[in-house]
Amino acid sequence: AQKVTQAQTEISVVEKEDVTLDCVYETRDTTYYLFWYKQPPSGELVFLIRRNSFDEQNEISGRYSWNFQKSTSSFNFTITASQVVDSAVYFCALTNTNAGKSTFGDGTTLTVKP
Amino acid sequence: DVKVTQSSRYLVKRTGEKVFLECVQDMDHENMFWYRQDPGLGLRLIYFSYDVKMKEKGDIPEGYSVSREKKERFSLILESASTNQTSMYLCASSFNSGRVGQETQYFGPGTRLLVL
Numbered sequence: 250a251q252k253v254t255q256a257q258t259e260i261s262v263v264e265k266e267d268v269t270l271d272c273v274y275e276t277r278d279t280t281y282y283l284f285w286y287k288q289p290p291s292g293e294l295v296f297l298i299r300r301n302s303f304d305e306q307n308e309i310s311g312r313y314s315w316n317f318q319k320s321t322s323s324f325n326f327t328i329t330a331s332q333v334v335d336s337a338v339y340f341c342a343l344t345n346t347n348a349g350k351s352t353f354g355d356g357t358t359l360t361v362k363p
Numbered sequence: 364d365v366k367v368t369q370s371s372r373y374l375v376k377r378t379g380e381k382v383f384l385e386c387v388q389d390m391d392h393e394n395m396f397w398y399r400q401d402p403g404l405g406l407r408l409i410y411f412s413y414d415v416k417m418k419e420k421g422d423i424p425e426g427y428s429v430s431r432e433k434k435e436r437f438s439l440i441l442e443s444a445s446t447n448q449t450s451m452y453l454c455a456s457s458f459n460s461g462r463v464g465q466e467t468q469y470f471g472p473g474t475r476l477l478v479l
Contacts, residue, residue, distance in 0.1 A: 282464045294470040301465065340405065346464040355405040
């Protein structure tokens with residue numbers, strides 16, 4: 250069985266603060282994929298990033314960065330200089346390579362106040 | 364742009380009614396998924412399909428069935444709606460890349476179903 254834990258249910262920050270969303274996963278598979286999705290108030294989940302289990306390189310995309318550490322089974326997401334438009338629910342997900350089933354975390358609701 | 368559409372944004376039904384939730388994608392994706400989203404529970408997979416007329420049970424299939432007669436359309440059926448099926452239902456699709464698991468899922472806007 251696989252599991253994704255996003256321990257932070259809600260986070261509230263003031264604009265321009267940096268914020269890190271935590272994601273910890275459990276799986277017995279050696280090959281798997283990790284994802285982050287953003288769900289704005291409109292409801293539609295939007296893909297942010299994908300990582301495979303063999304690629305532990307951190308990634309930066311503008312104000313977003315991701316830290317994948319296999320040793321601690323974590324795939325954390327940092328937003329630098331947060332903006333009001335970053336307010337959303339963020340989901341971390343793990344997909345196995347057997348049946349391609351995805352397991353999502355419970356989500357972290359981020360509120361960025363002006 | 365990939366577009367996944369769902370037939371209704373909001374739906375109100377009565378207990379015992381048969382409910383159809385429709386999902387259509389326009390990118391010729393092989394894979395389609397139905398999730399339900401509940402506060403504190405994240406997204407849970409109900410059913411998925413890798414091809415026309417194929418279906419696989421997800422983590423919570425009880426009380427639901429699905430139909431995939433055409434590649435672009437994946438329907439979720441609540442045979443006899445119950446109040447505990449009040450939820451947000453999300454449809455998603457993805458391209459079959461040949462590398463199982465790496466596909467990015469594209470989501471529809473969701474259908475918020477209320478069963479009275």
